[in-house]
Amino acid sequence: MMHSPASVILLLLCGTRFGGAWGYTIPQGPADAVRRGEAINTTRAGFIYGPAVAGGPFYPSGPLGKAKVDGDIGNEQLEAVPNSALVAKDIARANSSAEQYQGLDTLEEYLLLYQGQWAKTLPKGPAPGVLTNYTQDLFFSMERLANSAFSVRRLPRSSELPFLVDGSIVSNVTGSSLQKLLKDGRLFYADHRAQKSWPKTTNKFAAACDAYFYVSKKSGQFLPLAIRTNVGSNLIYTPVDDAADWTLAKIMFNVNDFFFAQTWHLAATHEVVQIAWMAAIRALSIEHPVYALLNRLTYQLFAIQPLAQSFLFDNGTAFDTLFPITGSGARDFVTELYINGTGAFKDGYFETDLKKRGLIHGDGPTLDHFPYYENASTIHKAIRNFIRTFVKSFYQSDRAVQSDPELQAWAAEANGPAKAIDFPNEFDCIDAIVDALTHIAHLVSTVHHSVNTNNLISISATLPMHPASLYKPVPLTKGNTSVAQYLPPLRAVLAQFQVDGIFARPLIANSTRSLSYMFDSPTFLNGTNRETRTAAAKFKEEMFSFSKEIQGRKFDKDGLSQGAPFIWKALDPTEAPFSLTI
Template structure:
């Protein structure tokens, strides 16, 4: 079954299910569904639950005619305000997980919000699916031009004249020409997939595998132990994929060493171990075909890891913390208004993942080496048990420090770290906005402690919501950090590994298949790597899957990161300091976008120290919210 057809049916089913569920829990006389505008009908239905006299009890309203936002102190903590929160607490409830992970909204208001988010994401998906279907049809008609995909080079012929609707920007410069370079492979760990690799600490870590010193010296200029002891050895571990329930395709369960080359300072691959079959260990000293296949095997493992890690570490983390905020903060509270902006479409993701990705026979079963149900369980395990669900511990710099990628107390610093460089610029601007926002509403930390709604949010998140590692908020700095982390997870953390980046580089063929199509070799000296790559029909399925999560049509619109706080309806109810801070953020993002957009190769054929041009965090390309 074609992915587009499957997804279209799933979206329609989710929308109808949400509408029917809303109608079932709301008073019959309050539901008036206008088929021409289901979103408005759902919002009217939600608003009909307000029996307190308050004008704002729903967190999805588009009516911004009431007075300015106010924090909950003194006379602002009115009876009508607290009563409106009580209505939400009775009607926006914690339900069973959907698609794994934490609780998911239920109750009248919860169901209605899910339905509204589903309407919004459907509007984004339909043109994507339509364009992808047309692209696939045209690519099929030209299939003879790819020479049967008999060689690795044949796969690069797929892109130049195809998929212009799905991938209008084409693969990033260098992706189709430089992918065999070791520096290309290693620097992907520091740009478009930066969430696995870590520096090994000789005081606490041990070497997970060894190979002969002579090969290590030829490749890395030193023995493995010397690289380890000097803090120049890094590690990536995908061994937890070895025992996952399998489909008919194949996958390794690689772990790998990377190192900092002493003279050049380059970050390079050292060795890859497969952990399946005869457990071969590959290095750059192997034949070009064997070494290329080893890198492709690791990329397939990383494809699996990165997608489920991003689901657990971004979507699911903000989802549960936001649910706690909805249940405790008034619709008149500026913090909730800000979260509403950042969390656009957030509740559409888990149902979409469950139906489109995880259901037996759905997308994961079609293109990965492991099943959709395995993907759901893998994601949940990352969220609950592997650290992905932690809120405070995964703050931007703290998480990178914990892996020895920045501010390491041992070993040399990374010469180039493109993800950190780009994300830092955006993160700093987000934090400056949040600082202005918080300090304009709270004159002191004492005012933060005195905000009963804010403290109720913390109590709710740490208690009934069971959010993992959600911090106490006792100072203005605490609140700045929490809100900045929301903005980071919704933008830089997410769009580094998903959205447009996914098609631009992370699922480009031939270097990034989600699975292998031939049993892994038990000896070296592979003659043709293409035998392990997807056949043409699976290429189309892979492209369709990427199209489902890409958002090229948002590029240059008011949905991009430039406009993360640029919402007139929201800002008109904020104070002057917040409006000024939003304008500053917008200017800074416009300037940074110009810088990113102008990137090209330097005289050495590199960009940011890489043999490809990485622009995933261009603020005029990346969406402002956690949309896919």
């Protein structure tokens, strides 16, 4: 049966299933493939690859593409409007409490920003430990293994050292030499030097830091060793510096890491999923089970690019007003990240990425604690188990996968007209399609929400340690006595909170929009089968159980949780969304 363009638009917008006697089907022989192909051709004619909207890959165009975008924007606005109302109430309250903050002349006064504030947007307050342990070196370093786990890597033993640090200082801090740390596989590195060359905003400043971290042979802890500014006199800071200088160095690194995390996540999650989904829309029948699953996982997906352009990148919007790099520069930085590795599909697979960066199974000692991996792996395993059951309920063998013309067309479309990066060339076995679908589910959940959504306002953008910019030029000499003079004034503080609040989604907590309900949708499940519905129920049960574990976490006798002096709860499945959201 051939669908009219109007009916196809309707089906694309609402995700309504259409198919055989009980639901989704894969092509049942040549005649069925021809029938389905006619409808796919109608879709292809109306859903086409248009120019990028906010950097990165193609964006939907054509009548069906525009209709799908409008539908996603409508769904996003249903959540954004009430959330924005909460942010407005909190900002109004914070504005009326200026006297409470005592002028923001010291680091400690920035903590007053959280007393009795943000009850609507951040009902549980910042992550435990943020307001008490924020100056600790272990807090700074363990953020690289929790809420900001995508910029750090272990240096291979054969590496050239990116920069040198005074040997006596290294010995004093680590009990070893820099070369010995490298040889032992204990030296880690993060590099934000690329940020130096992008156009800058007015009256906001940043370094372009790179930094060393190391695994202590004595304690086993993951700790900071040195931060280089790469600006001006190119100072190198270490933990033996005066407290104010070292604190400022950590803040300067955080400014760079904050910018990186927000631009990187657009390229690594939104844009990778976007182009894979566009190729799927043009290659798969709406009767196909893989189409149905992707339609569920990509809820609101196409709303993000126009929102990012209008809210983040346009002149005078978030990047221009808060960050040291302009909106147009940030947009181009996203595109460069996407093209030069971040947009790679298979290379971004969960353990593939972590192994590549030496964070798991690395050439050196195992990290005693890795909060991101520990949290994400529990969810990733449950996602993979569900998807394996789902896929095997439709494909009884590898041959059945190989023989599905629509599935193979998806791979061909992605690698051809879509110009996706590192997408599978073909699906030759059950594991290959399970891997790809698991990765998409992983990107929309355990990657995205570890760096964005509620994570921002609860830890990654908390003050005083995480401003979006410095408000005084990077120092040329050491000996600073006031770190607060580099921090944002109240107007900029409230602007940062307002933007971060827009990204939060407190109303999703304990609702069917939470990650626990990723596969529990009548629209999706009604077209599946008993095995899939049973697996979806099991997934939800496992997520509720994991949520209780996360919510029950407390500091141990050493004042640590998962080896960190903060309790990281961003991937609580009852609070994080099941899709990319914003």
